[in-house]
Amino acid sequence: MALSQDQREQAERRLRAAIDRLLAGQIPVGGACDVKTLAREAGISRAALYRTWGHLKDEFEQRRAAAWAAGQQPDPREARMARLRDLNERLTSKLARTHAEFTGLKAKHSLVLSELAAKDDELQRLRRQLAEADHLVPGQRRADDQGVVHLHHRSQQSDQER
Secondary structure (H helix, E strand, O other): OOOOHHHHHHHHHHHHHHHHHHHOOOOOOOOOOOHHHHHHHHOOOHHHHHHOOHHHHHHHHHHHHHHHHOOOOOOHHHHHHHHHHHHHHHHHHHHHHHHHHHHHHHHHHHHHHHHHHHHHHHHHHHHHHHHHHHHOOOOOOOOOOOOOOOOOOHHHHHHHHO
16 A cells, blocks of 8 residues: 555654654663664554665664764663673683683692692701711711711700710
């Protein structure tokens, strides 16, 4: 069925009014700032919007793109999704840095534990040597001493002084 000129003008006015409302952020419940909601708000089918008022659909998409490029987000859901995407990107980056730092700290921890175990082994060896040296008679030397002067414990020195 063909539309009269008056019906065409009314539909175009409804479309322009819907475009202005959507781009102003007046998004209906269950809608978005998109062509589907534009057609529904104007009271026409999407097929008619594409077929008959394609120039208004294109105008709507251009104005919406210009608004987004200017930093305006007519659709609060789109703005929220953009914020969440940005937050997700920042948190993902922070998690990657934290993971890298944690991996580095684990490697350093392992190295420090290894060094500590080596120092403990050396300490145990030195304690065994000291215990062996304490069992020697004062003034007696072992074959591997090679001129090393042994220090006696204070308790032994105090016994000798008495």
